[in-house]
Amino acid sequence: MKLRNVILLGLLAAFAIGFYAMAQEPVTITFWHRFSSRHETTLNTLKEEFEAMYPYVTIEYVYQGGYGDLQAKINNGVVAGELPTMTIFYENWIPPVADALLPLDGLLSQETVDDILPGLLSTAVYDGQMLTVPFNKSIMVLYYIEEKVPTPPANWVEFLTMCKDLTIDTDGDGIMDQYGTGIRPAANPEQFLTLLNQNNGSILNEDWTEVALDNVAGVQAAEFYAELSQYAWVTSEYLNSNVNLLGMAIDTSAGYYYWDTAAADAGLTIGLARVPAKENQSSMIQGTNIGIFRSASQAEIDAAILFTEFLMTGDKTAYWAVASGYMPVTVSGYDSQVWLDHVAANPYAQVMADQMLDGFSQILHPNYGDMRYILSTFCEEITLGGIPVASALQLAVDDIADLLE
């Protein structure tokens, strides 16, 4: 074919696409979120890139405050019939409003669905339907102070031993001046859930008909957690708020920026490692998904699907992860040049990635919110309360069993 003809065809194709875009009716999609400051800046960058690709689509971000405010707004919106096009969700928010969500099966490309990290796919499916896709996810990792911990522990035995050695009362007033680790039983029972899963334990059995927390694996995990608390700063504060009190801590990867800043302010260096292992080296994934509401118009739904696919592409999920401190949610995200460059410059990111590939998510049970509260109470009872593990476990099992009924 002559070069002239090729150029002509290319120009014609470009005009055709341009006319098609112009011919699209302008559509605005509203996106409820709770990201502020640097996270919001990153979201805006993604918005601008998307809108440049699809000029007829305008994304209207609406900041809703904290997660609690966002959940209340979503619940109230479902009742009032005033919903955005799409929003972020914690998985356990989904069951009460599942009927209002648009099933994404068949709307997202198979390529996008297959690209989602295996550990995250279960959180996207409720009652046999894919109702959401993962968005901002983090993983529990081990932070350690390099000046106090030259080599991070690889397993539970080493972890406990090192915590004992690091817990010291320098002035003899009965209050420890340094702790091996930090525990937040009320605010973060996910620390215990990570240990539980590492020991091949679980809250419920496979078909969710019985409580499995008090099986052998559960008892062992609880006893280890209780023993660890003797060498831990047990608090409701953020662990990085007193970084010089600690030797190590299991905490979310999304807090790396705050850990690094706090350590630098204290003249210390933060290191990152995978969570010490038991039967496996898994760790709990936290964070939210994206869902689209049925109440949106067809044009809004089409645009929202486009935006969702855009956010799930390898480069974009990696860009979001690098800029926000969260993790890519697709396999292609970890293979993208954006992520590889980030890892090359920041080796700790590879530790997070390795841990993420071994991650597990919360169960999508309708009463998971209540179960989490019961677990947080249980964690407090065996750490702060000094209640024997067996007694506290029985109470927790009875309370969770009531929920199953």
Add this chain to the structure above:
Amino acid sequence: MAGNSSKLAFWKRPIPLEWRTRAYWGETAWAYIYLLPSLAILAVFTFYPFFSAFQLSTFKVSFTNFPGTFVGLDHFRYIFGDRYFWRALWNTVYIVGISVPITLFLALLVASLLNKPLKGRVFARTSFFLSYITPMVAVIMVWRLMYNTHYGLLNYFLSLMGVRIVDWLNSPHYALPAVIILNIWRFVGYQAIILLAGMQGIDKMYYEAARIDGASGFQAWRKITVPLLTPQIFFLLIISLIGSFKVFTEVFVLFNGTSGPMKSAETLVYYIMRQGFFGTPHYGRAAAASIVLFAIIFVVTIIQMTIARKRVHYQ
């Protein structure tokens, strides 16, 4: 007969003469027109939610099929069988029982001191009132720093006095006292200003007469000041009791969104918020618990007002 009409049941009393005049009804209509905006706001934001709570407490709410399913008294049965409800109730009663009398007593002392012709009195009065007018969340966040086990001001002063430092915010034994201390500090100034205003309204002749009769300062305070302050004391008792039953923000901010170590500072309002808005929402249970709280406060207030009839001296 007309002179004794007030002793008759209201449906037997003769119609007042003024009711038969057009001017009376005209004035009444204008009064209600002026009240209409306030009544409209009250109706939407107070009366409607109040009555809705009764309805909500008997329904299992479905978001996609509001208001959901009628369940009768199931929510009330649930909360009365919930150990966390009884713990929250106990914690709330504890806070009320300790903080209300201590705050009032300290406020009385402070007001008595502020009533004296001391130098720097204006500065002192302003300082005491500052605790009340400063935004609550900001105040609580500063107290959180002061309560810090290792770096807090309170433990520093305790260590200077040779007292063992206290794990205020991480120990279940001290969490509730931490809330109570904060509550007392916050409201002493406000109550002192109210009592001070009352003291300044007491006729000086009573003190003159007492001085002539040879009464000491303390006797004058006990026999004149306190009895004549009973209207203000009664007012403060009612509002501080109601306010203490509704403690939430102090707990939520002091313990970073949780209700203290081992939920040891979980109050009734926190329990209501947790049922309705934290985790899996149970609006029906939250409404039921809020009705129970309303009933408790209502009964306590009735008891107070019954006692007040005999104990409050308005002259």
